[in-house]
Amino acid sequence: MARQARQWRVGAAGIAVLGLTLTACGGAKVGDSSSEAGGSGSSGTCGSFNLAVNPWVGYEANAAVIAYVAEQDLGCKVTKKDLKEEIAWQGFGTGEVDAVVENWGHDDLKKKYISDQKTAVDAGPTGNEGLIGWYVPPWLAKEHPDILDWNNLNKYAAEFKTSESGGKGQLLDGDPSFVTNDEALVKNLKLDYKVVYAGSETALIQAFRKAEKDKEWVIGYFYEPQWFMSEVPLKKVKLPEYETGCDADAEKVDCDYPVYKLDKIVSKKFAESGSPAYDLVKNFTWTNDDQNVVAKYIAVDKMTPEAAAKKWVEANRDKVDAWIK
Amino acid sequence: MTVAVEKPEKTREAGPAAPVKEERKVSRSMVVGAVLVVWLVLFLVLRGKQTLALAAADLTDLHRWFNDVNDSIGANRNSNPLFLYFFNEIRLVIDTLVTFVQELISQPSADRPVPQIGWLGVVGVAGFVSWAVGNWRVALLAVAGFIFLGLQGLWQESMDTLALTVSAVFVALLFAIPLGVWAGLSDRFNRIITPFLDFMQTMPTFVYLAPLTLFFLIGPASATIATVIYAAPPAIRITAHAIRSVPATTVEAADSLGATRRQALLKVLLPMSKRTVVMGVNQTIMAALAMVTIAALIDAPGLGKTVMQALESLDVGTAFNAGLAIVVLAIVLDRVTTAASAREEAARRSKNRFLTWRRPLLGAGAAVTAVLIYLSHTYIWAAEFPGEGGTGSAISSGADTVTTWAQDNLSGITNAFRDAITNGLLNPFQTLLTDSPWWLVGAALIALGIVFGGWRAGITTAVCVGLLVATGVWSDSMTTLASTVVATVLVMLLGVVFGVWMGRSALVDRMLRPTLDAAQVMPPFVYLVPFLALFGATRFTAIVAAVVYAAPVAMKIIADGVRNVPATTVEAATSAGCNTWQIITKVQLPMARGALTLATNQGLIYVLSMVVVGGLVGAGALGYDVVAGFSQGQLFGKGLAAGLAIVLLGVMFDRITQAAARRTSA
Numbered sequence: 009m010a011r012q013a014r015q016w017r018v019g020a021a022g023i024a025v026l027g028l029t030l031t032a033c034g035g036a037k038v039g040d041s042s043s044e045a046g047g048s049g050s051s052g053t054c055g056s057f058n059l060a061v062n063p064w065v066g067y068e069a070n071a072a073v074i075a076y077v078a079e080q081d082l083g084c085k086v087t088k089k090d091l092k093e094e095i096a097w098q099g100f101g102t103g104e105v106d107a108v109v110e111n112w113g114h115d116d117l118k119k120k121y122i123s124d125q126k127t128a129v130d131a132g133p134t135g136n137e138g139l140i141g142w143y144v145p146p147w148l149a150k151e152h153p154d155i156l157d158w159n160n161l162n163k164y165a166a167e168f169k170t171s172e173s174g175g176k177g178q179l180l181d182g183d184p185s186f187v188t189n190d191e192a193l194v195k196n197l198k199l200d201y202k203v204v205y206a207g208s209e210t211a212l213i214q215a216f217r218k219a220e221k222d223k224e225w226v227i228g229y230f231y232e233p234q235w236f237m238s239e240v241p242l243k244k245v246k247l248p249e250y251e252t253g254c255d256a257d258a259e260k261v262d263c264d265y266p267v268y269k270l271d272k273i274v275s276k277k278f279a280e281s282g283s284p285a286y287d288l289v290k291n292f293t294w295t296n297d298d299q300n301v302v303a304k305y306i307a308v309d310k311m312t313p314e315a316a317a318k319k320w321v322e323a324n325r326d327k328v329d330a331w332i333k
Numbered sequence: 334m335t336v337a338v339e340k341p342e343k344t345r346e347a348g349p350a351a352p353v354k355e356e357r358k359v360s361r362s363m364v365v366g367a368v369l370v371v372w373l374v375l376f377l378v379l380r381g382k383q384t385l386a387l388a389a390a391d392l393t394d395l396h397r398w399f400n401d402v403n404d405s406i407g408a409n410r411n412s413n414p415l416f417l418y419f420f421n422e423i424r425l426v427i428d429t430l431v432t433f434v435q436e437l438i439s440q441p442s443a444d445r446p447v448p449q450i451g452w453l454g455v456v457g458v459a460g461f462v463s464w465a466v467g468n469w470r471v472a473l474l475a476v477a478g479f480i481f482l483g484l485q486g487l488w489q490e491s492m493d494t495l496a497l498t499v500s501a502v503f504v505a506l507l508f509a510i511p512l513g514v515w516a517g518l519s520d521r522f523n524r525i526i527t528p529f530l531d532f533m534q535t536m537p538t539f540v541y542l543a544p545l546t547l548f549f550l551i552g553p554a555s556a557t558i559a560t561v562i563y564a565a566p567p568a569i570r571i572t573a574h575a576i577r578s579v580p581a582t583t584v585e586a587a588d589s590l591g592a593t594r595r596q597a598l599l600k601v602l603l604p605m606s607k608r609t610v611v612m613g614v615n616q617t618i619m620a621a622l623a624m625v626t627i628a629a630l631i632d633a634p635g636l637g638k639t640v641m642q643a644l645e646s647l648d649v650g651t652a653f654n655a656g657l658a659i660v661v662l663a664i665v666l667d668r669v670t671t672a673a674s675a676r677e678e679a680a681r682r683s684k685n686r687f688l689t690w691r692r693p694l695l696g697a698g699a700a701v702t703a704v705l706i707y708l709s710h711t712y713i714w715a716a717e718f719p720g721e722g723g724t725g726s727a728i729s730s731g732a733d734t735v736t737t738w739a740q741d742n743l744s745g746i747t748n749a750f751r752d753a754i755t756n757g758l759l760n761p762f763q764t765l766l767t768d769s770p771w772w773l774v775g776a777a778l779i780a781l782g783i784v785f786g787g788w789r790a791g792i793t794t795a796v797c798v799g800l801l802v803a804t805g806v807w808s809d810s811m812t813t814l815a816s817t818v819v820a821t822v823l824v825m826l827l828g829v830v831f832g833v834w835m836g837r838s839a840l841v842d843r844m845l846r847p848t849l850d851a852a853q854v855m856p857p858f859v860y861l862v863p864f865l866a867l868f869g870a871t872r873f874t875a876i877v878a879a880v881v882y883a884a885p886v887a888m889k890i891i892a893d894g895v896r897n898v899p900a901t902t903v904e905a906a907t908s909a910g911c912n913t914w915q916i917i918t919k920v921q922l923p924m925a926r927g928a929l930t931l932a933t934n935q936g937l938i939y940v941l942s943m944v945v946v947g948g949l950v951g952a953g954a955l956g957y958d959v960v961a962g963f964s965q966g967q968l969f970g971k972g973l974a975a976g977l978a979i980v981l982l983g984v985m986f987d988r989i990t991q992a993a994a995r996r997t998s999a
Contacts, residue, residue, distance in 0.1 A: 036713040048528065063630075065645050081962040089632045090641070094966055095546050116967055125408055171755040172871050180870060184957060185964030191868060205957050206870035208949040210644050214865040217647075222744070234644065307646035 054084035057285040058106045060096035061088050063236045064209060067110040069302035070134060072313035074109055074292055075167060076321055081332050082284045093185060098118070100275035101127035107274045107289045112138055113187050121168040122273075129279050131272040131286075135293035137235055138268030140187065142179070142245040143230040145220040149243035155227075158197060158247050167225045177201040180228030182212040189261040193247070196262040216240055233296040235303035284332070291331040298324070357640075372777045376769045383770035385807040392971055393805035399970030407547055416548075423558075426551045431500045431553040439492035439634075444751040448492070451709030451716025452483055454702075455492065461702040465695055467672030486722015487636065487658045494635030495662060497553065497628070498621045501560035505617050506918075509565045510610070513572025514598070517606075523573060525913070528984075530566040535938070535983035537945040538563060538627045539963045540976030546631050556633030557945025564620035569612030575606030611674035613669060619854065622663045626856040630963075640858050649736045649862045650729030656859035657728060663854040664847075729876020740866040747867040753817070755873050763815035771807050775799075786992030804974040804981070812954035814982060816872050816947065817940050818932050820879040821964040824936040827880065828887030831974040832932070833917055835888060836925075849885035857882060857946045865950055875947025875956070883939035895921050930994035937986045944979055955979055 009070030057078055060190050061071045071088060078084040089096070089105060095115045121128040127330045144155060154160045165177035173179060181190050190203045206212045212228060219226035220240045230242055247264035254263040278286055298320070305316035321328050368897055387393070392400075409416075437449050450458070456479045464472035482491040516523040542559055549555040579602050587601045603610075629637030641654035709715040775798040782794030782965030801810050835842040857878050868874040898921050906920045922929070948956020955975045962972010 037711055063641065063645055068642075068645070078650055089551060090629065091551060091632055092630060092964055094964060095543055095551065095631060098543075099551050101407065102550050120404070120966065162834075164569055170869070170871070171752055171760075171873070183964070184961030184968070186486075204870070204951065205953050206951050207947075207953070207957055207960060210647055210862060211865050211870040211950050213647055214862060215870050218740075218744070218866055218869075307648075310646075310648065310651075 051059050054078065054082045054284050057086045057283065058099075058104060059086055059088050060099065060105045061090050062096060062108070062110065063090065065303045065307045066136075066233050066299055068306060068313055069299050069316070070109045070292075071315035072306070073294075073302060073307045073320060074107075074288060076314060076317035077328055077332065078285050078288055079080040080321075081328070084285045086284075086285075097121050097128065097273070100273075101125055103275070103277060105275060106271060106285070107131070109272045109289060109292070110134055110136065110279060111271050111273050112268055118273075127276055128273050129276050131274045131279070131290045133293065134270045134272055136270040136296050138270050139232040139244065140265040140268065141230070141247065142190075142227055143216070143242035144227050144245060145216055145224075145240055146243055147220055147223050148225065156243060156245050158199075158245060160173040161227075161245070162198075162200050164225075168201070168227055170204070172204045173202045178204050178225070180212060180215055180226060181205050182229050183207070183209045186229065186231070187265075188229060189255060189258065189265070192259055192261045196260060197248070201308055216242060233299050233303070235300065235307040238300060238304045239308060288331055291333075293331075294327065298327075361784060364496040364689070365781065368777055368780045368784070372765070372769070375773050376765055379515070379770050379773065380768050383772065384768060385771045385802065387769075387805060387808060390578075392967075393974075395803070395805055396968075396970030396974055399973045400967065403544065403547070406544075420548045424554045427500070427504065427554040427557050428552065429548075430504070431497065431557055431737065434496040434500050435493065435553070435634075437496070439489055441494045447713075448718050450706055451712075452479075452488055452718040453715035454706035454709030456480060457702045457705030457709075461666075461698045463669045463672070464698060467669050467676055471669045471672040474668055475665050478661045481661055481724070482658050483718035484720065484722065484724040484727035485654055485658055485728065486720075487639065487655060488718040489492065490634075490636045490639055490655065491658050491662060494622075494625050494637070494659065497556060497560065497625070497633060497635055498618065498666075499555075501557045501564060501621045501624075502614070502618055504557060505561045505565040505569060506614065509568035509613070509617065510559075510572055513569040513613070514576055514603070514608075516569060517576025517602075518598075526569070530569060531984055531987070532980055533562050534566050535941065535980045537942075537959050537976050537979055538624065539630075539945050539959045541680060542627070542631050542975055543963055543969065551632050553633065555631050556628040559628055559631070560621050560624040562916075563624050564617045567616035567620055568610075568613040571616060572606070573608050575609030575613070576602055578609065579605045608674045611670060613844035615670040615674070618666050618670060619663060622659060622854060623856075626858050627658060633921060637856070640856055644858055644862065647862050648729075648925055650733035652859045652862070653732035654725045654729040656855045659856060660851045660854045667850070669691050691987050719977075736863045736866070739863060744867055748869075751868050751871065751873040753869070754876075758822075759815060759819050759872060759876075762819065763812055766811040766815050766900050767808055771802060774811060775802070778985070782989050785996075786989040787996065790989045790992040792986040797981045801978055801981050805977045806955065806958060806971070806975050806978050809954040809958055809975065810978045810982060813944055813952075813956065813979070816876055816952060816954070817879075817937065817944070817982070820876040820883070820940045821933065823880050823936050824883045824887050824940060825933060827884045828936065829922070829929075831884075831888045832891025833895055833921065835892035836921070837917075842892060849888060852881055852885050858941065861946070861950050866914075870951030871948075872952045874950045875943070875952030878946055878950065879940045879943040882943050883936045886939055887936040890928050890932040890935060891925065892931075894925030897928075898924045927994065930990060934987060934990040934994065937990065941979060941983045941986070 057075075059071055059078075061068060068086045075086040075088060078086050085301070089098065089099070091105070093111075093114065094117070096105050097114075097120075100121055102170070118128075118130075122130065142158075149156055152164070155164055161177070168177035169175065170178045171210055172270050174254055177200055179190060179199075180192060181188055181203050182205075184205070184207070193199075194201050194203060206215060206228070212230065215228065216230070217222060217240060227245065232304075236242075248262060250264045250266045255261045255266070272289055272292065274286065274289055302316050302320045305319060306313055309316075311319070432440075435448070438455055439448055441447055442449055456476055459479050460472045460476040463475040482488055485491075512526065516526050538559060541562065542555075545555045545559055549558055583601060583605065584597060587597045592600065625633070625635060626637040626640050629635070629641045636655045636659050640652045640659075643649075643651035643655065705715075769777075775795075778798055779791055779794045786794075801807055804810070831845065835845055860881065861874075861878060864874050864877055868877060878907035902920060902924065903916060906916050911919065942957045944952070944954075945959045947955070948954070948958070948960045955978055958968075959972045959977030959979070961968045962970070962975065
């Protein structure tokens with residue numbers, strides 16, 4: 009024991025000496041001007057900007073570009089908050105969230121927070137068009153082109169059978185936060201299918217990825233714009249044409265999903281604050297292709313959102329300048 | 334349900350029990366058989382009637398009422414005095430605490446681009462504290478572990494997670510220790526608080542995450558409170574248990590010496606139960622770390638965010654790297670607290686001469702640590718972890734390679750296995766549960782509850798069945814019940830095989846234990862993607878995920894039970910000419926039946942705690958309802974009801990298996 013103790017003492021002394029030596033060596037000190045970004049170009053008029061980030065890559069692309077421009081060009085202090093939609097909208101009322109920058113429909117939330125509680129306002133479209141529908145992997149569309157018409161779906165129902173579908177064809181649905189009429193559609197179009205809930209976007213993408221690779225039969229809910237389309241360009245199945253009002257009664261829907269004009273929602277306080285960040289959010293518009301490029305940088309090329317935004321902004325300065333003019 | 338709970342019974346039958354008992358048991362299994370036959374016959378006649386099925390988007394009045402309550406809270410939060418003077422105050426205190434710890438070790442503070450204490454200081458403190466409360470071995474482990482986090486390229490994320498964990502554990506213990514002491518001293522309080530603890534532990538976190546952000550806003554305060562709710566119960570339970578386990582004679586001795594109640598508590602009860610209380614702290618830390626990924630959904634900073642974001646693009650490697658960091662943190666904290674609980678005993682056993690050196694050595698260590706903190710406060714190289722995190726990218730690409738290989742080469746076998754279990758076991762069982770009239774299933778459950786657990790368990794089951802019907806998600810509950818039981822059967826199969834193996838060989842035990850620890854702490858979200866590739870978005874994927882999480886517990890408990898079989902008994906059996914197989918089946922398993930029932934109980938509860946995760950990968954039913962309630966405002970009430978249903982299933986299982994355990998050990 010005594011020997012052990014002596015070793016300890018020696019060791020401790022050694023570390024102390026080492027520590028002091030290192031101090032003497034020095035190095036760059038915290039707070040040295042060289043270690044800072046030189047005060048950056050912040051004009052100070054913007055202040056802080058709380059941006060909600062909903063959990064899908066397309067949204068992340070919007071948020072990354074807006075945050076990058078707000079920080080670099082307007083000198084805002086951007087705080088990104090990772091939140092699901094429902095919680096992000098809650099944040100408008102409590103002042104925790106200033107903007108949601110890719111909203112898909114959500115008429116219930118609009119009613120609750122814009123019309124009733126009056127804590128949020130619409131900040132216009134993002135320019136993206138959201139398509140929701142039923143998709144099949146490309147190999148399937150190529151080998152059986154007639155599958156892209158809903159009238160032929162029953163013919164193939166047996167091929168889509170799985171252990172989960174109880175003898176019928178399986179129609180795979182995704183994350184519970186997605187807007188879906190699929191159960192009503194299957195019933196009203198008299199399709200021999202059962203809706204099976206994959207439960208998450210991850211599960212849905214994995215199912216399609218594997219289906220394309222192993223030539224499996226999968227049909228399921230999906231949407232565009234989506235980074236995964238650049239990896240596996242899924243083919244959309246044609247459902248009966250959408251007409252205004254055909255989806256008014258959730259029980260009786262028998263038509264395709266409408267084309268969603270994706271939009272931005274901001275908190276009322278933020279809209280009235282006169283912050284340049286609000287003008288940026290309001291003016292921000294781009295195309296599905298723009299978003300897909302940035303989303304691909306993030307999801308496929310594994311760039312950080314900041315790096316992806318930087319790359320796109322530098323290549324598209326003209327578009328960015330139009331937002332902050 | 335029948336299969337799972339019957340398990341210990343079977344082994345008992347095989348055991349060399351007294352013949353009188355044998356007879357009673359036969360009659361019991363005959364009753365079970367009769368219940369099942371009646372159920373099957375009535376099922377065939379009444380199939381599809383009164384099943385209480387509810388479509389995914391349908392709501393009951395109860396669900397709508399929950400929605401209204403939620404909405405009115407949201408609408409009134411800025412004017413209600415309860416918020417202004419109560420919830421907001423709590424939030425402020427906790428926010429201040431978390432922000433303080435964050436600025437100390439993880440986030441830039443005030444005018445500094447880096448936190449107050451950089452990586453070198455944190456490593457120094459971790460090493461010193463581990464050495465002071467434990468021993469030099471765990472100190473080494475702590476230093477190595479923390480440096481590994483930095484090499485993974487996840488230093489800041491890890492520190493954010495650590496800051497949140499430390500704050501949550503601190504707040505949890507602030508309440509848990511006094512409550513635990515109270516529950517240990519008063520039987521009445523213990524009875525009152527137990528259902529609340531059950532509720533806190535089994536209610537899926539997803540259910541209260543969204544409401545918590547209503548009460549405490551988005552940010553670290555809500556994340557901390559969510560973690561506290563989940564992590565405090567183990568500390569309360571174990572503290573109460575520790576106080577209760579102090580020998581009555583010791584307390585009497587103190588009483589007879591004239592100690593007041595206060596003195597008895599402070600000088601006798603608390604010091605004597607210290608060791609067990611530290612184990613409670615350990616469990617609370619582990620539970621807090623398990624919450625890290627889920628709390629990321631309400632913007633809790635740290636490793637959980639990395640895991641979640643990686644999953645958006647199915648980046649298994651990155652998710653695994655972050656998951657591994659959580660495992661490393663958990664293992665370090667676990668070993669340090671375990672060593673801390675054993676330290677005093679170890680010190681007493683060792684010679685006193687070491688103790689005389691201890692004080693000056695501690696002083697020297699503190700001085701070195703202070704130097705390290707100063708360095709990391711002052712110099713960039715000691716504040717920001719150097720390097721690009723090359724180890725991390727090596728780990729993630731390695732994980733990617735392994736997953737891709739497994740997905741490409743194993744999916745044929747795994748699909749066959751999935752279909753066999755799904756068609757042979759899960760589907761028939763689920764049909765029986767979901768297509769029978771609700772009152773028939775209810776009656777069968779109550780009857781089985783009485784047979785296995787006695788009248789009291791029968792009454793509990795009846796109450797639970799009634800409340801399950803009231804939640805309006807009966808049909809989904811039965812679907813979940815079917816998957817839960819199948820998963821538990823698999824857990825017990827694995828538990829018995831590996832538990833016996835570990836119990837019989839110390840070497841196997843040492844080899845397997847780290848893997849088991851990792852399987853328990855690794856966030857399930859990390860292995861969901863590979864499982865999805867192997868098994869598709871199905872109920873079976875959810876079952877596999879639940880088995881991975883629950884089997885380690887069952888194995889550990891069974892191994893412990895097997896090891897505790899007296900060596901003399903095993904020797905006697907060996908000398909009587911039993912071969913290994915006979916020793917296992919006729920001696921060790923029957924004698925460890927208490928452990929087997931406990932393993933079934935814990936296995937079931939752990940499987941149930943994975944229901945929500947299962948909902949994310951195709952299990953549907955209650956898990957999906959809960960996630961949907963978290964994601965969509967109009968489904969909030971239904972999600973809450975589904976969460977309650979999970980709690981009810983848990984309580985029902987727990988009471989029946991515990992009563993059964995008491996019976997078998999009696």
